[in-house]
Amino acid sequence: MREFHRVLRRGGWAILLVPITAERTMEAAAIVDPVERLKIFGQEDHVRRYGPDYIDRLQEAGFSVRVARAQDLFGREEIVAMGLTPACGDIYHCVKK
Numbered sequence: 001m002r003e004f005h006r007v008l009r010r011g012g013w014a015i016l017l018v019p020i021t022a023e024r025t026m027e028a029a030a031i032v033d034p035v036e037r038l039k040i041f042g043q044e045d046h047v048r049r050y051g052p053d054y055i056d057r058l059q060e061a062g063f064s065v066r067v068a069r070a071q072d073l074f075g076r077e078e079i080v081a082m083g084l085t086p087a088c089g090d091i092y093h094c095v096k097k
Helices: 002-007 034-041 054-060 076-082
Strands: 013-016 063-068 091-096
16 A cells, blocks of 8 residues: 555555455465465455455555545546446545645
8 A cells, every 4th residue: 555655646546446355454464375365365365354444544555535436436438448347346546645
């Protein structure tokens, strides 16, 4: 998150999509066994599951965050071009202050 913030210019924005699947974000980079990661995080290559505190984490990284749906931010052509389907759910529209 901090790296996204660092590389954006002032006023730049990013759309960050993550599934919110935990009550609170949980991380365990020390788990290296793919089977264990699959069991805990739902994928062998993941090291965390995000919770509703995802927004707080983005703000702590320096972003102004707006939770929206694709149609709140973009027109139909842009939505199609970016592959934003209704299954995307909440979109975290992050702006570098």
